Amino acid sequence: MSKSKSSRSLAGIAGIVGAATLISKVFGLVRTQAIAAVFGVGVAADAFNYAYVIPGFLLVLLGGINGPFHSAIVSVLAKRPKSEAAPxxxxxxxxxxxxxxxxxxxxxFLAPGIIDLVAPGLDTTTHGTEVRAIAIRQMQIMAPMALLAGLIGIGFGTLNAANQYWLPSVSPLFSSITVIIGLGVLALQLGEKVTSPQYALLGGVVLAWGTLAGAILQWLVQVPAQWRSGMGTLRLRFNFNQPGVSEVMKIMGPATFSSGMTHINLYVILILASYIPQAAAALQYAGLLVQTPLGILSNVILVPLLPIFSRLADPADWDELKARIRQGLLLTGITMLPLGALTIALAVPIVRIVYERGAFDRNASQLVASLLVVYGIGMFVYLGRDVLVRVFYALGDGDTPFRVSAVSIFFNMIFAYLFFKILGAPGLVLSTVVVNLISMLLLFWLLDRKLHGLPWQEWFLPLAALTGSSFLAGIASWLTLWGIQQFWQGNGLLGQLLQLTLAGIVGLGIFAAIAMRMNLPEIDIFLSRIRQRFSR
Incomplete structure (x- = not known):
């Protein structure tokens, strides 16, 4: 399969994926801003986060780029001739x-029971009872997303294997567009009454239908491109003994369970969050602010590297494979470590600028910012773990990530309960960060055994240096923001944006000045690509 593709550089693929993903993520952010402005952290928003947990989990798990379906399809098709692809x-x-x-x-049919299982604390308050009723209705509306998720994920993998990266990366914006349109129509029809409690059910239903319509469009736009690439049609085919099918299933099955077990950690968090009014909505808003850069950079780093990992799976190529793993990890560190530090330092102005309008007030900003700080701590670990998981997939080993995920569930149950008791809602996020760190360390150890040794010093010394420089960058950003606010409060949107920009520039400048002195090849390559793009 790989021989039939036109050659395309890693930088070129990363540029395509990055641009498309950026567009998609911007629309996703606007969608969440619309939800926040219309519903705040109220009943409809809270309900949606419980109702969306299964359909949304399946859409992200099965239908997401870098998900198990995408990874399995790419890993197998990259090693096979194109003639075998369509069947x-x-x-x-x-x-x-x-x-x-x-x-x-x-x-x-099981929506009521699922909501009760995911959010047992809803029945303890009047607010929770209303949330439960709306959540059940929303889940029933969004149920077909389970089927769509699988079709979308297979389509993503198929198009990437056919050397098409733009459409898979940009297509999630359709979900955002349909939700934005639905909420816009709702706001125009109801005016200021849209935030009234008596219209919470209507708003929740509109939100659910808009989400489902977006998933349908996301799948439909893939179909013609897949047909034109000769990578299969909608034809039903039951030849399960066909070469390659068992190989796909061997990776897809354990990978799905592995990723699914990771999402079980989310269920644990939501169960506990159901005992705190507004916590579910706040977790969603804070999570999106982290997932937006994570999603963009994840696609830029992982999508181009996965086929390369797969082509280096032979033991004779393991030296080069290790070099590519280092590249993925250091690119993750160069991007996520300073972003995480700045997210921690500037959490309050970030939340206020993005969300504070309409029904989303100052109290909501403080709640979401407290969660965002903890999310920022784990940004590098989240993406770094995914780099290692993709290496196992490329080696045809879906069992190891599955076993690691199973262990992580055990730790998450312990840490989530302990941290929840001590810290409340922020403790739920902290448990996820700790579990991701444990999972990453386990994957490192197991990969070391599988590849007969890893160059630990070559990998961890530069990562430690990047961590230290990011810490200094975060302190510089916080001090800059504090200093500005001593002379100028800047409570308006433009004032807050200017404060955030200045503080962010100082922090990134400090990080860049230190990182440039490390003489890392990955930094030189990164800067060279930036110069090439600006010189065009």
Whole structure:
């Protein structure tokens, strides 16, 4: 398969994926801003986060770029001739589609029980009872996203294997567009009454239908491109003994359970959050502010590297594979460590600028900012762990990430309960950060054994230096913001934006000045690509 592709550089692929993902993430942010402005941290927003937990989990897990379906398809097709692609993809789609259709039907009928399982604390308050009723209705509406998630994930993998990166990366924006349109129409029809409690159910229903419509469009735009690439149609095919199908399933099955177990950590968090009014909505708003840069950089780093990892799976190529793993980890450190530090230092102005309007008030900003600080601590660990997981997938090993995820569930249950008791809602986020760190360390140890040794010093010394420089950058940003606010409060949007910009520039400048002196090849390559793009 790889021989039939036109050669395309890692930088070129990363540029395409980065631009497309940036567009998609910007629309996702605008969508969440619209939800925050209309609903704040009220009943409809709280309900949606419980109702979305299963459909959204499936859409992210199965339908997301770098998800198990995408990774399995790319890993297998990258090693096979193009003539085998269409039958293989059609067979996998038939099998997966049949299973997920049953899941869709189950979600419709079992919605009340699922909501009670995910959020047992809702029945303890009047606010919670209203949230529960709306959440059940929303889950039933969004149930078909289970089927769509599988189709979208297979489509992503198929198009990437066909050397198409733009459409898979940009297509999630359709979900955002439909939600924004739906909320816009709702606001125009109801005016100021849109925030009234008596219209919470209507608002929740509009939000659910808009989300489902976006998933449908996201899948439909992939279909023609997949057909034109000769990578399969909507034909049903039941040849499950076909070469390659078992290989896809060998990776897809354990990888799905592995990623699914990671999301079980989210369920644990939501169960505890259901005992805190407004916590679910606040977790979603804070999470998005972290997931936006994470999603962009994850696609830029992981999407181009996964086919390369797969092509270096032979033991004879392991030296080069280790070099590519280092590249992925250091690129993750160069981007996520300073971003995490600045997120911690500037959490309050970030939240106020992004969300504080309409029904989203100052109290909501303080709540979300407290969660964002903790999320920022774990930004590097989250993406670094994913780099290692993709290496195992490329080596045809989906079992190891599965076992690590199973262990992480045990730790998450312990830490989530302990930190929740001590810190409340921020403790729930901290438990996730700690579990991700444990998982990453386990994956490092297991990868060291699998590849017969890793160059630990070559990897961890530069990562430690990047961590230290990011810490100094975060302190510089915080001191800059504090100093500005001593002379100028800047409570307006433009004033807050200027304060945030100045503080961010100082922090990034400090990081860049220190990082440049490390003489890391990855930094030189990164800067060279930036110069090339600006010189065009």
């Amino acid at each position: 293989l993809v059609e067979t996998v789609t038939t099998f997966v589609g049949g299973l997920l259709l049953l899941v869709t039907i189950a979600l419709i």
